[in-house]
Amino acid sequence: MNSFSNIIxxxxxxxxxxxxxxxxxxxxxxxxxxxxxxxxxxxDEYHGVTVIVPCYNEAQTIQGTISSLLDLDYPKDKLNLxxxxxxxxxxxxxxxxxxxxxxxxxxxxKENGGKYxxxxxxxxxxxxxxxxxxxxxxxxxxxxxxxxxxxFLDKDTMAVAPSVVVDKPKNIxxxxxxxxxxxxxxxxxxxxxxxxxxxxxxxxxxxRKKVFEDLGPYRHAHNTEDQEIALxxxxxxxxxxxxxxAYVYTIAPNSVKKLYRQRLRWIYGFxxxxxxxxxxxxxxxxxxxxFFTLPSGIISVLSVIFLFGxxxxxxxHFILKKIAQINTxxxxxxxxxxxxxxxxxxxxxxxxxxxxxxxxxVVVALLLGRRMLEGKIRFSFDILYFxxxxxxxxxxxxxxxxxxxxxxxxxxxxxxxxxxxAKKQNATTI
Amino acid sequence: xQQQSDWKRYVIVFFxxxxxxxxxxxxxxxxxxxxVAELKSIQDNISIDILSSETQFSLLSELxxxxxxxxxxxxxLADLGHKLEWGEKNIDSSGELTYLRxxxxxxxxxxxxxxxxxxxxxxxxxxxxxxxxTTAANCSECENxxxxxxxxxxxxxxxxxxxFDYTTDLSAVKAMLDIYKIQDTKLPALVIDDNLLxxxxxxxxxxxxxxxxxxxxxxxxxxxxxxxxx
Numbered sequence: 001m002n003s004f005s006n007i008i009x010x011x012x013x014x015x016x017x018x019x020x021x022x023x024x025x026x027x028x029x030x031x032x033x034x035x036x037x038x039x040x041x042x043x044d045e046y047h048g049v050t051v052i053v054p055c056y057n058e059a060q061t062i063q064g065t066i067s068s069l070l071d072l073d074y075p076k077d078k079l080n081l082x083x084x085x086x087x088x089x090x091x092x093x094x095x096x097x098x099x100x101x102x103x104x105x106x107x108x109x110k111e112n113g114g115k116y117x118x119x120x121x122x123x124x125x126x127x128x129x130x131x132x133x134x135x136x137x138x139x140x141x142x143x144x145x146x147x148x149x150x151x152f153l154d155k156d157t158m159a160v161a162p163s164v165v166v167d168k169p170k171n172i173x174x175x176x177x178x179x180x181x182x183x184x185x186x187x188x189x190x191x192x193x194x195x196x197x198x199x200x201x202x203x204x205x206x207x208r209k210k211v212f213e214d215l216g217p218y219r220h221a222h223n224t225e226d227q228e229i230a231l232x233x234x235x236x237x238x239x240x241x242x243x244x245x246a247y248v249y250t251i252a253p254n255s256v257k258k259l260y261r262q263r264l265r266w267i268y269g270f271x272x273x274x275x276x277x278x279x280x281x282x283x284x285x286x287x288x289x290x291f292f293t294l295p296s297g298i299i300s301v302l303s304v305i306f307l308f309g310x311x312x313x314x315x316x317h318f319i320l321k322k323i324a325q326i327n328t329x330x331x332x333x334x335x336x337x338x339x340x341x342x343x344x345x346x347x348x349x350x351x352x353x354x355x356x357x358x359x360x361x362v363v364v365a366l367l368l369g370r371r372m373l374e375g376k377i378r379f380s381f382d383i384l385y386f387x388x389x390x391x392x393x394x395x396x397x398x399x400x401x402x403x404x405x406x407x408x409x410x411x412x413x414x415x416x417x418x419x420x421x422a423k424k425q426n427a428t429t430i
Numbered sequence: 431x432q433q434q435s436d437w438k439r440y441v442i443v444f445f446x447x448x449x450x451x452x453x454x455x456x457x458x459x460x461x462x463x464x465x466v467a468e469l470k471s472i473q474d475n476i477s478i479d480i481l482s483s484e485t486q487f488s489l490l491s492e493l494x495x496x497x498x499x500x501x502x503x504x505x506x507l508a509d510l511g512h513k514l515e516w517g518e519k520n521i522d523s524s525g526e527l528t529y530l531r532x533x534x535x536x537x538x539x540x541x542x543x544x545x546x547x548x549x550x551x552x553x554x555x556x557x558x559x560x561x562x563x564t565t566a567a568n569c570s571e572c573e574n575x576x577x578x579x580x581x582x583x584x585x586x587x588x589x590x591x592x593x594f595d596y597t598t599d600l601s602a603v604k605a606m607l608d609i610y611k612i613q614d615t616k617l618p619a620l621v622i623d624d625n626l627l628x629x630x631x632x633x634x635x636x637x638x639x640x641x642x643x644x645x646x647x648x649x650x651x652x653x654x655x656x657x658x659x660x
Binding site for chain 2: 010014017018021022025026194287288291324325328329330342344345347348349350352353354356357
């Protein structure tokens, strides 16, 4: 049993290190192509862009979000904002109504139907060749849109994702998320180089309107419509770019409960979307998404769960051993052994070195992301918080997400059966 | 063209990852060998100490007992045993360690014989336990007995415990098994003052036996041993 779990451990670690090396090789190959601009730039041509802001009970933050959009360094007559209140129960509607006075702002109200329905309503009113969205808990940097629009000079580029940065972390949990988001900037850019982006994040991804005209509007997609649209685009060979110097600041969840809920939704959405788009997996025509992005996502889910299982089983083993020890020789004698440490007993099995390689590769990814963001490599406690907090918490939302994915699949299957039975009964009555 | 370069990347990354893993395995092997070398060196030192004490004992047998030192401190041999046991579980070079285990068993027997002689002739306070266990089967009672013995060893510095793995393929160990009629079905087994105890023995039982053993060696019955508390 032990050697079997060791083999699984080695396979999963090998694949996890493989993912990191893959990114690193791409980085060294393409690092001269990473464009990070300082200050304002001028475009030869300014295309019309509509930004849709769906909001639900966001009275506290929506003002800042809209103001940041109004402050964008982009010609006002080329920038339209559509704010959609998705049936908020607080005073969001009153707050957004205040912005109606701006000629390029349209405010809409609808019955609550979920984020994707608010986005689709906004899409109906979009008349510009480019359209994007901005989550109502995020703020854009004034240069973000101009920088994103430079990527559309390439006629094949159909969507551009920005760099999402955690806005002013105030506690350890937000600090840990900042480190994670910094790493995601690096990962996303590398995926963009290889054409393998699988999420166009809710905060300020810009699309050619043609994407929605060709492929249809947003879908419910298990509450992760930003993953689904990206996968739909990949399925249709639409190119997605990443603009590392287009910064969007987002307010990260400030409590474990909120973070848990957010990640549960993301991971659940990822699992369900992978199931929905399983035909992409390992198909040559879909390139990096098929062979790298989706498989590496699956590997990371499995690895975290496996590691968690291993740690739990080690802890249980340790506790049982301690109990046996106390039962045999009494509590007074059980503590003395650990006091004299000898280097001889330091574990130098291959597993130890392999783990060091894996952790180092994650830290390197994080530092490279930070270098892309801040222009320099900077160590901080955030990295440590990220490693510790995510090691402890991630297994819980991952396990729950898998559990939910399995359960809802079963229930939808049952539902399908029920529908069939109902149809049969109808047929007989007719 | 693009797809070809993609394949190249997948293959190159595979070999780099493989190289990293081989480095990890190499490092593990390197430190494992260093530890085996450390064990060897400790054993060599202990071996010299025993040999030296034996020689000293023969030379000075007619003279004063004051000059005879303990061949090896009980803790030293126990510490080596502890490291050896840990190494057998955690270092992947079983061949070397099997050899070291045999060597260790031999040193234990030599130390046992010598210290018994020293104790008998010079009237030194000492207690000896021969402990037989097995690593062949999953013997949880053996693990508990080891715990009991190491606890008692910490408590009584004069106690010398000699542990023997039943499966050790060494004629000297086999001779010990024959002498004390140890059977693999009745492990763990303890020999205290030539009495055989089979199965798990609680800390109280063994401690009582040790105290008894100390008493036997005390020349004047009037002398009382200090009462010990658990």
